[in-house]
Every structure is written in C-alpha cells, then in structure tokens.
Amino acid sequence: MSSSSNFFKSQQRSQDFKEFISTLPREKGFSKHSLYRYHYQGFWYVDVLLEAVISCQEHFQAEDSDVFVASTPKCGTTWLKAIAFALLNRRRQPPTSRDHPLLSSNPHDLVPFLETGFYGSRKALDIASFPSPRLLSTHVPHSSLPKLMRSGSKCKIVYVARDPKDALVSEWHFLAKAWVLERTMAEAFEQFCEGLNMYGPFWDHVLGYWKQSLENPERVLFLKYEDMKARPAVEVRRVAEFLGCAFSAEEEEAGEVDRIVELCSFEALSGLEVNKKGKQEVTGIDKSAFFRRGEVGDWKNHLSPEMAKKIDRIVEEKFSGSGLFL
Ligand code: PAP
Numbered sequence: 001m002s003s004s005s006n007f008f009k010s011q012q013r014s015q016d017f018k019e020f021i022s023t024l025p026r027e028k029g030f031s032k033h034s035l036y037r038y039h040y041q042g043f044w045y046v047d048v049l050l051e052a053v054i055s056c057q058e059h060f061q062a063e064d065s066d067v068f069v070a071s072t073p074k075c076g077t078t079w080l081k082a083i084a085f086a087l088l089n090r091r092r093q094p095p096t097s098r099d100h101p102l103l104s105s106n107p108h109d110l111v112p113f114l115e116t117g118f119y120g121s122r123k124a125l126d127i128a129s130f131p132s133p134r135l136l137s138t139h140v141p142h143s144s145l146p147k148l149m150r151s152g153s154k155c156k157i158v159y160v161a162r163d164p165k166d167a168l169v170s171e172w173h174f175l176a177k178a179w180v181l182e183r184t185m186a187e188a189f190e191q192f193c194e195g196l197n198m199y200g201p202f203w204d205h206v207l208g209y210w211k212q213s214l215e216n217p218e219r220v221l222f223l224k225y226e227d228m229k230a231r232p233a234v235e236v237r238r239v240a241e242f243l244g245c246a247f248s249a250e251e252e253e254a255g256e257v258d259r260i261v262e263l264c265s266f267e268a269l270s271g272l273e274v275n276k277k278g279k280q281e282v283t284g285i286d287k288s289a290f291f292r293r294g295e296v297g298d299w300k301n302h303l304s305p306e307m308a309k310k311i312d313r314i315v316e317e318k319f320s321g322s323g324l325f326l
Helices: 016-019 047-059 077-088 116-119 164-178 185-193 202-215 225-230 231-244 249-254 256-264 266-268 306-319
Strands: 026-032 033-042 045-046 066-070 135-138 154-160 220-224
Touching: 016 047, 026 045, 026 249, 045 047, 047 116, 047 306, 066 077, 066 116, 077 135, 077 154, 077 225, 077 256, 077 266, 116 306, 154 202, 154 225, 154 231, 164 185, 164 202, 164 231, 164 306, 185 306, 202 220, 202 225, 202 306, 220 225, 220 266
Parallel strands: 066 135, 066 154, 154 220
Antiparallel strands: 026 033, 033 045
C-alpha cells in the first residue's frame, strides 16, 4: 500500500463498528492497513470499505435522475466512467472541445465512487451538492446497494463485467502497484477461486447485476468489456439510449459517436499527462495504476492453462442456467 494512500490508512473506527465487525467471519487482509477482510451479506470487504458500505446503506438516498456506473473491480470501470461522463455532458462539453474535462481530470475524479462519500467521518464527497443528473459509481454488489438504488427510485445503473481471468490479472497488477501488495500470482489465483478478491466472489457480484438486467432492463444495463473493445461505437450507442440521451440523426451524421469513442479510448486517456502523473483525489492512488494494457486476453501471459481451466470451470458452474457467458 502506498504510504500516501490516505483513504486506506488505518483510521479511528467507531466503537459500534468495531463491535459489529468482530461478529463477522474474517480472513487475512491485504496489508498492515487492512489487516482483515470481512464477510458481509455474502461478499468480502477490507474493513475500511466495509465501514463505508454500511454507512452508505444507511444514509444514501437515491434520486430518480441518478446514474451509476457499477462493476466488480478491474472490469472497465475507468473506461465506462469516461464514456458515461462524455455522453451525459456532451451538449455543454462537446467531445472535441479543447478544454473537455476528461483532458484535465482523471475519470475517477469526475465520477467518484459512491462509497467514498461515506468513508468514516471524512465525508470526502458532498454528494447532495452534485448537479443533476448525479453521476456516480459503485463496486457494491447489487444485493447490498442502498435500498432506493435496488428498487423504489428510477435511477439507472450501467454495469460492466469482464472475463474473470483478465479481471484477476488486472487486480493482481493493480494491488501490486497501487497498494504495494506483495503477492504471487499463484496466491492471488487461489484467493480469487475462493471468492476472496476485492468485493468477491466475482461470479456472485456479476450474477447479481446480470439477473437485475434481465428482470429490470429499464433500470440495469449489462455490458461486457470484450464487446466494448470489439464494437465500441455499438456499445456507446447502447449506453446513450439506456440513459435517455440517444444520438440524434445530426449527431450520427457529424460523427459524434466516434468522437466519444476516441476521447475515451485507452490510447487517448492513458496518454494524457493528467492520467500519467499524480494521485487520485479521494483514494490517493497513483492515477497511472488505472491504465495498464487495456487488452482482452492478457491472462494468457500470467495464468497457466490449468489455472485458466479451473476458473473457467468455476464460472461455468456458477453461471449455469443464467444465460450469461464471459
Ligand atoms: P477499477 O475497478 O479499479 O476502477 P477498472 O477501470 O475497472 O479498475 O479496470 C482497470 C482495467 O481497465 C485495466 O485493465 P488491464 O489491467 O487489463 O490493462 C485498464 O488498463 C483498463 N482500462 C482503463 N481505461 C481503459 C480504456 N479507456 N479502455 C480500455 N481499457 C481500459
């Protein structure tokens, strides 16, 4: 863990929270700043995140106009944040404008995680003051979202999933870089298979949103990283339609879709000074840690065929009958 990562540093926890988590199943954490991971409502969290998630469940009031980018970590969150931001703001900030916010701010600073607004007493975000429609993101599993986000409000959630093997490899690199976490890939693999990755189990997280996207397609849109890589314009149009800001004939004619695809591409975003240097505002994580290779199938460079087969077998079994394939 980076010594400058203020978000994850050990903080004073309330006595109530300490007592509560002492009742939960736990496993070894990632570092001296997150000694344990806790099992809460079926998913694994490091303590600092769990405190934020519980506080968020208790206090966050979703509004009908809210838009959320959701994911289990390392599946394309940064990319989707950029796309959603560019889509929703394109009238005021055309994608080709020289002072577009994505050219000077990291997508995580433009579209913060909901959870970080409920971290301890720091209240890093004043969510209530966000302009409408509020655009936020979350890694929280669907079943643990604040009540109005699950049902009751008409807020919209765009979820992105990815081949779990690539997500595992991406998480391994990310935690090594952002948290200076020393872990072999074999260790990370074992933990992933046991569901012990961040916000894991991976498959339960993905399935929760997948089922919601089938039951409530007007509320939850399910995307796959691989489809976004293969057909970015098609997926960007899907997101725009879902968010109620479909491209007009004039915009199509003018090439607005391709402009947004280009602005949010891995090559464009990872090449910006703002994403190469410095730390993300709330978490203190190096912004460059959110951009690595941005490719499909990098797992082949890190996992043995046996490891890959084991993950494929688990996922096949877990997804069986759901209609979902990753
Ligand atoms: P997060 O959950 O910590 O926010 P997230 O953005 O979901 O991370 O995942 C990071 C992955 O998306 C990285 O994948 P890799 O490790 O396999 O390379 C990162 O490179 C990739 N990524 C970031 N931005 C883009 C983009 N604009 N297009 C495609 N992939 C991207």
